[in-house]
Amino acid sequence: MNTTVAQTNHQIRLARRPVGLPTRADWSFTAEPVAPPEAEGVLVKTLALSLDPAMRGWMNEGKSYIAPVAIDEVMRAVGIGVVIASDTAKFAVGDRVSGALGVQEYARFAAKQIARGELVRIDLHLGTLTQWLNVLGMPGMTGYFGLMDVGQPKAGETVVVSGAAGAVGQTVGQLARIKGCRAVGIAGGPAKCEWVVNELGFDACIDYKAGPIKDGLKAHCPKGVDIYFDNVGGEILDAVLTRINRHARIIICGAISQYNNTEAVKGPANYLSLLVNRARMEGIVVFDYAERFPAAIAELAGYLKDGRMKSREDIVAGIDTFPDTLLRLFRGENFGKLVLQVAQA
């Protein structure tokens, strides 16, 4: 079942552990011949990769929710690809698939990886290829289960989400609206804030670059904050803590403001607001909900279809741009879900 494949697989590997923001020197560019699939395996051609804040964490040593990327290993990245050679009846050439392809042009999946469900067929009737890296992908799943399972929103509550124009934030705010909540975003700059309100339909969006977050929260959350979905940590988390309601839920999804710190992480100094308000702060790791992804994807695809949910992807072409493109996340330069296009679909 093999078709002709290109000869060379260009890859980007982690050359050393970065201190602060990753630089070009933290990466190595390698090329190796493309090998055919192993027995009962497949060969996938990478089409697009998801660039996510979490990638910064994977580059650090030490215990986390997932093993760090090893030095000289191909950088981990979730992506969408097309099966170009298959030795298993489970996948056919031409199938669109999603999995941890890595930052490389071709990825092989062995039989045992396939058995573990590490490669999933995607249905382009439910969403576009890049939506499968966004609302229907890990960011969407993170937003969905973080909000619904950890946050447990009730109609009429106020939901605040930071990184509102980012991949997770888009899903959280729009889903909050669909569930009958007031959705207030936090994003950087007027363009993002306008888009979040006018295009995505959030009730309000606070521009953290324009002035103190506290004032924005006061103005746009007149009944306080019931749920805060935190993608950024740092001062914004501390500001929201001063505005939470009784029994508020704070979902700790990420802390992009802290990922490239060369100093110690800044803990939330206002955490005793949890005590005063009998509130809780809880972490989410999306992988825990894998069994329920299909149901969540079906629900979100329905919202995409009926227009209640929109998505925006910020697509940059060329695998070689990876080191610089990744930095756009940490500079807040991406507008929508950041996608690295590796090949034409």
Added chain:
Amino acid sequence: MNTTVAQTNHQIRLARRPVGLPTRADWSFTAEPVAPPEAEGVLVKTLALSLDPAMRGWMNEGKSYIAPVAIDEVMRAVGIGVVIASDTAKFAVGDRVSGALGVQEYARFAAKQIARGELVRIDLHLGTLTQWLNVLGMPGMTGYFGLMDVGQPKAGETVVVSGAAGAVGQTVGQLARIKGCRAVGIAGGPAKCEWVVNELGFDACIDYKAGPIKDGLKAHCPKGVDIYFDNVGGEILDAVLTRINRHARIIICGAISQYNNTEAVKGPANYLSLLVNRARMEGIVVFDYAERFPAAIAELAGYLKDGRMKSREDIVAGIDTFPDTLLRLFRGENFGKLVLQVAQA
């Protein structure tokens, strides 16, 4: 129904808001004639007062779970007293009662306070007078509902509690053992630690003055920490965050290490461990559980009776010693629940 009462009520009032540790100059000593009860009210003679870390918070301005004590107001304190004059059928002279008596020798309760349940009759068959300020009082209730409702312990789990020799900590650790958990205390100095293990039956106790908490946690929590009941905040909270298990629960009950700070509160720098471990940190305010106090008291009184639970009170006599006695809490000098004895029972 009145009996003869003394002429003078000595009181201690908040003279000004302290900066850092309260000093003598933050208090004023007043005396006023003892007045008879109002219509349908009672007059209570104070026997003993509970001195608690939370009192430091009540002295600060600003929004909290309870209004601050006003300047020149009698300092708020929960205590045990005896009814010495009554104009209501709800209380008889001689009744032992518990309520927010304040730091004064006599307290009057008006009809509407009684209607709101602010004064409660206590049963000395269930526990001694000082146990009613400890295991059967607010500290016991805080430990009980914090551990059981917020912590939701399962047999076999490891429960760590700071301030283990203090009022709340005693209850938490012993209750954890009764529920089939491994109980590990954190306390200051060998005497407290030995007592916590040998007398209260904790599995282990870490002396935070003897060396890094982290090493103690590693040694005594070989299977990690499932529940951490935090009374202290600061570095100890941060150390425990590095040892928590998946789905751990951290109960934020207090932060005695931070109450007298003249600098900003130190937030838990390791809070992203909540994310990695899908763990939660949640605040508790005991008043929320008032309706269920009787059931919890009955359960805890049963453990006192059958010897599975012990208590220790550190009793200091004399209302005039209040300003100095209170400081013992913040210096970690009290050994057991700190009680100020105001009059002989």
